[in-house]
Amino acid sequence: MEGLPLRGDLFDPDCPTRVVLDRIGDKWTVLVVSALSTGTLRFTELRARVGGVAPKVLTQTLRALERDGILIRTIYAQVPPRVEYQLTDLGRSLAQPIAAIQDWAEGHVGAVLAARNSYDSSVA
Amino acid sequence: MEGLPLRGDLFDPDCPTRVVLDRIGDKWTVLVVSALSTGTLRFTELRARVGGVAPKVLTQTLRALERDGILIRTIYAQVPPRVEYQLTDLGRSLAQPIAAIQDWAEGHVGAVLAARNSYDSSVA
DNA sequence: GTCATCAGTAACCGCTGGTTACCGTCATCA
């Protein structure tokens, strides 16, 4: 019955930890953070790097991540405009577990797709 | 399929790795896998454990995870019905990176919420 | 008779993720 828990309980729907999970649970977040983990990128570079993302969605994702202190958005008063995105320390700390997820995903695609095929053919 | 690595490229939108990411990128998946990582659970137990999940959504999540070979669904011909869910080896391997995410989320709620407040008050 | 248990479905609905189109500004090129 602590007042304000330093560590949240993910299983409590009212715990703010959930909102953090919602951030992470966005597929674009994973890709963006992963892309930025190697260094600063501009909007268009991110767009190219993260294949298939629509500009609006990328903007939303970046704004949300900026709001959450995961990355910093730097605007240079130039024409054409120049906007750079880079991870904060917080963002870099997030990049590690995200890399683990990414690693798992890339490493187990085969197994998952196999399970999926097997499941689909058995249910049919 | 064989045990060949078959590493995908997450940044390619046409790579099947993306579908795996979509699975993981579901917030309920994280919670369900995490809940099951400590042992077998029944539907109602899962529902109670994962606070705030609607039955339909839980069913969808569980079916998807079953299809992907992350967990196994065992039905006992009883009345009232008894259905148990447990992680497969694949699921247990996923539980590790997921635990890392969960850990990060629980450990950095404060920082994220602080960043959020700061952002919101500066933008206004 | 009727209540509760369990594991879900049925029907509905609003939001939001996603799409394409378009914007202003300035340098460059014909």
Add this chain to the structure above:
DNA sequence: TGATGACGGTAACCAGCGGTTACTGATGAC
């Protein structure tokens, strides 16, 4: 003097899906 293109986005629009509240069916307990 247009015309064009780069850049970093917004505007308007829409389908789908996540989420909600009912409701089901079989059985044992009361």
